[in-house]
Amino acid sequence: DTEVTQTPKHLVMGMTNKKSLKCEQHMGHRAMYWYKQKAKKPPELMFVYSYEKLSINESVPSRFSPECPNSSLLNLHLHALQPEDSALYLCASSQTLGTGREQYFGPGTRLTVT
Amino acid sequence: EDQVTQSPEALRLQEGESSSLNCSYTVSGLRGLFWYRQDPGKGPEFLFTLYSAGEEKEKERLKATLTKKESFLHITAPKPEDSATYLCAVTRGSNYKLTFGKGTLLTVNP
Numbered sequence: 001d002t003e004v005t006q007t008p009k010h011l012v013m014g015m016t017n018k019k020s021l022k023c024e025q026h027m028g029h030r031a032m033y034w035y036k037q038k039a040k041k042p043p044e045l046m047f048v049y050s051y052e053k054l055s056i057n058e059s060v061p062s063r064f065s066p067e068c069p070n071s072s073l074l075n076l077h078l079h080a081l082q083p084e085d086s087a088l089y090l091c092a093s094s095q096t097l098g099t100g101r102e103q104y105f106g107p108g109t110r111l112t113v114t
Numbered sequence: 115e116d117q118v119t120q121s122p123e124a125l126r127l128q129e130g131e132s133s134s135l136n137c138s139y140t141v142s143g144l145r146g147l148f149w150y151r152q153d154p155g156k157g158p159e160f161l162f163t164l165y166s167a168g169e170e171k172e173k174e175r176l177k178a179t180l181t182k183k184e185s186f187l188h189i190t191a192p193k194p195e196d197s198a199t200y201l202c203a204v205t206r207g208s209n210y211k212l213t214f215g216k217g218t219l220l221t222v223n224p
Contacts, residue, residue, distance in 0.1 A: 042201060042214030043158065090157050099205045100146035100165065103212065105157035
């Protein structure tokens with residue numbers, strides 16, 4: 001089973017709202033990722049967790065706050081977003097954080113900021 | 115700087131018309147080349163990993179090959195359900211970050 005699940009599928013939020021995106025995997029993977037994807041562009045890496053510790057923050061604005069409560073779960077807390085943050089947010093996981101490891105993506109959350 | 119270039123940007127085929135998608139890369143110390151399929155509004159679906167020149171992998175109508183400078187995704191007798199964007203990505207050295215190409219939008223007409 002190579003399934004990564006994400007909730008919600010769609011989210012509409014105002015610029016003053018606080019919301020969270022959730023991601024779950026049960027493959028025993030120890031590396032998890034958040035990506036942002038704009039229309040007709042490839043995914044852009046935002047954050048990387050390895051063994052529940054934040055390994056990489058790709059200079060993402062502080063209005064995005066990641067959290068890894070345990071090895072299966074990954075959250076992305078959103079606060080005071082801008083309309084340009086509207087995008088498809090993808091979660092991915094890999095067995096470990098190693099070069100050459102394939103990443104498995106979830107279906108994504110379509111976020112619209114009004 | 116690592117570069118991954120996919121061509122063509124878009125490809126329209128008739129059902130049953132075989133063709134190939136290209137992914138050329140300029141990366142020193144390639145550690146893995148990955149092919150993904152992405153349907154509109156969905157997350158990328160992993161297809162293949164290739165590690166070294168000469169390697170080939172197959173899955174149903176798809177076959178991926180790798181040389182020292184490029185990879186091809188061959189599609190044999192495609193069906194309309196093969197329509198999607200196909201993404202190529204690489205990792206190099208000790209850097210686990212995926213460097214993606216811009217993708218090829220494949221449309222297969224019945």
